[in-house]
Amino acid sequence: MRELFDLQSFYRDFAKAADQGGFRGEVLLEMEDGPLMAWEKVGNGPVVYLSAGMHGDEPAGPLAALEMMERGVFDDNRHWLICPVMNPGGLALHTRENREGKDLNRDYLKMETLEVAAHIRWLDRRPVPDLFVSLHEDWESTGFYFYEINCGNDRPEVAEAIFSATSVVMPVEPEVFIDGHEVREAGWIFHCPDADVPDHWPEAIYLAKKGCPLSFTFETPSSADLVDRTRVQMLAFQELLKKVVP
Ligand SMILES: [Zn+2]
Secondary structure, eight states, X not given: OOOOOOHHHHHHHHHHXXXXXXXXXXXXEXXXXXXXXXXXXXXXXXXXXXXXXXXXXXXXXXXXXXXXXXXTOSOSSSEEEEESOSOHHHHHHTOSSOXXXXXXXGOTTTOOSHHHHHHHHHHTTSOOOSEEEEEEEESSOSSBEEEEEXXXXXXXXXXXXXXXXXXXXXXXXXXSEEXXXXXXXXXXXXXXXXXXXXXXXXXXXXXXXXXXXXXXXXXXXXXXXXXXXXXXHHHHHHHHHHHHOO
């Protein structure tokens, strides 16, 4: 089923909520389908960077970012960096890739796409995040899973806490191999800070190389109900915050 995503109304709602939440929005790149935008709220606490909408056929992430903005999840105790729609063209077309057919999440070494180049220009002028979270979806899985890249302390109880929060809504992905990775525990890919394909860095590898010590990539199954997927993204994110940047 094709899930419609109205970029214009999304941005209107997001900008309104972000404004009320004390965020400042910035246009990183003007595009045919709408701008690539970033929002920031400077705070004294840990720097948390959230990205969503990198793949245009994965709407749960942007919707979760919007709902959390409306609910005031992005409080005054942390320094927030938020990019809710990394791929405006893909969201408008409902395609994984951008309008030029490029997978943005493989372009973080070469930075050949306008979107990634503009995004990096913005990100590199910001403090290195203490925590990076990216919201994605998967067409092949049946349950929720995530990637963790951890260059600091190994805390297995964090993964456990996330799954106990999400499993009230959605099962944990049962496959032992997910996208070519053997899981550490069910639904949990403990990834090294290197790209699977050397020249095709995803955003999470860029962040790790930049010195961000901890990153999580959440993946909800596209076959599940969109409301549940959005809810699971929010539950996982909020549980993670509680555990690692309280
Ligand atoms: Zn994705």
